[in-house]
Amino acid sequence: MTLNPPPANIGPITNVSATNGSVAIGSFALPNRVMLAPMAGVTDRPFRQLCRRLGAGWVVGEMVTADPSLWHTRKSLLRMDHRGEPEPRVVQIAGGDAEMLAQAARLNAELGAQVIDINMGCPAKKVCNKAAGSALLRDEALVAEILDAVVAAVEIPVTLKIRTGWCAESNNALRIARLAESAGIQSLAVHGRHRQQRYTGQAEYDTIAEIKSHLSIPIIANGDITSPEKAAEVLAYTGADAVMVGRGAQGNPWIFQQINHYLQHGERMALPSLAERHQVLHGHLEALHAFYGTTMGVRIARKHVGWYLSDDQRFTPPQQRALKQQFNALASPETQFDWINNAMAPGAATRLLAKGSYAA
Numbered sequence: 001m002t003l004n005p006p007p008a009n010i011g012p013i014t015n016v017s018a019t020n021g022s023v024a025i026g027s028f029a030l031p032n033r034v035m036l037a038p039m040a041g042v043t044d045r046p047f048r049q050l051c052r053r054l055g056a057g058w059v060v061g062e063m064v065t066a067d068p069s070l071w072h073t074r075k076s077l078l079r080m081d082h083r084g085e086p087e088p089r090v091v092q093i094a095g096g097d098a099e100m101l102a103q104a105a106r107l108n109a110e111l112g113a114q115v116i117d118i119n120m121g122c123p124a125k126k127v128c129n130k131a132a133g134s135a136l137l138r139d140e141a142l143v144a145e146i147l148d149a150v151v152a153a154v155e156i157p158v159t160l161k162i163r164t165g166w167c168a169e170s171n172n173a174l175r176i177a178r179l180a181e182s183a184g185i186q187s188l189a190v191h192g193r194h195r196q197q198r199y200t201g202q203a204e205y206d207t208i209a210e211i212k213s214h215l216s217i218p219i220i221a222n223g224d225i226t227s228p229e230k231a232a233e234v235l236a237y238t239g240a241d242a243v244m245v246g247r248g249a250q251g252n253p254w255i256f257q258q259i260n261h262y263l264q265h266g267e268r269m270a271l272p273s274l275a276e277r278h279q280v281l282h283g284h285l286e287a288l289h290a291f292y293g294t295t296m297g298v299r300i301a302r303k304h305v306g307w308y309l310s311d312d313q314r315f316t317p318p319q320q321r322a323l324k325q326q327f328n329a330l331a332s333p334e335t336q337f338d339w340i341n342n343a344m345a346p347g348a349a350t351r352l353l354a355k356g357s358y359a360a
């Protein structure tokens with residue numbers, strides 16, 4: 001079954017609860033059933049902290065290569081930076097060699113990781129010149145070898161993220177899930193697409209429901225969850241213990257509190273006010289500039305502001321495009337803040353798009 005778009009006639013779903021008190025991964029009890037998906041280039045420390053503050057019950061870092069000889073790069077160092085984050089610090093590792101992944105898990109645990117997540121969901125063909133991510137799903141013996149090696153390497157919980165298989169004809173997610181459970185994996189996140197779909201088409205949830213019905217470890221449903229209603233439907237349909245939101249959180253970190261509220265009360269909470277959106281966006285930019293430094297922070301802020309603008313119902317799509325162009329031309333934190341102060345005040349479109357303003 002594909003649940004996209006949600007049926008218009010579906011009412012509040014009352015047979016799923018927001019907290020489902022029993023969901024725990026290792027010794028970590030989840031405060032709710034909504035997680036932030038790992039997204040390389042998106043779920044950096046500032047974004048993870050923001051999503052946690054706005055209701056994400058669990059967040060996962062951007063994938064880190066299993067090859068420690070690459071950890072000195074600025075990119076890896078930033079990805080491995082979890083300073084000041086609330087527990088648990090979940091580090092995702094990616095690679096194709098069991099021994100290397102085991103060593104990476106061990107080293108990350110020594111560096112302060114509290115949970116190791118193994119990436120078998122990413123569609124990239126290779127990491128470190130070896131099949132990795134979802135490409136591993138074709139080789140069940142190697143999957144078993146990796147899972148056994150990583151679980152044996154660390155005392156902390158190890159979790160796994162997969163797709164439904166390599167292609168439509170080879171949906172082996174249930175077999176992989178069983179391998180995971182017997183290897184001692186503590187929770188399994190399933191993106192309802194096979195690898196060849198990359199991010200196209202629609203996620204399906206039948207495979208996730210089937211896995212859930214056969215396994216006892218927590219199962220997390222992922223793929224195309226972009227609204228509170230959809231989250232409730234997917235939880236009810238699959239019986240999953242939690243949902244994981246990726247792209248739906250880009251430009252909309254409020255989605256976590258919105259889903260939590262809907263699961264608890266069966267109705268949507270009010271959307272954040274303009275003043276609140278302003279405050280969150282301002283804080284997010286400050287955190288990006290501080291985390292990455294000015295030059296890189298200014299560049300990374302453009303991507304996020306673009307997503308916030310795409311989600312901003314005050315503007316028409318052409319206005320959103322024009323505003324993104326304006327913002328992308330700004331080259332310093334000061335000009336970015338100045339622009340945000342203008343954009344997040346009433347009458348922004350008229351003012352910013354008037355002739356003689358930023359770009360007109």
Ligand SMILES: Cc1cc2nc3c(=O)[nH]c(=O)nc-3n(C[C@H](O)[C@H](O)[C@H](O)COP(=O)(O)O)c2cc1C
Nearest residue numbers: 037038039040063119121191223224225245246247
């Ligand atoms: C930009 C981007 C980067 C991603 N990076 C990772 C990653 O590092 N590790 C991983 O397991 N999945 C990664 N994913 C996959 C997501 O975690 C998630 O499974 C996928 O986007 C489907 O969920 P969604 O429909 O809610 O976005 C990435 C997805 C996107 C869009």
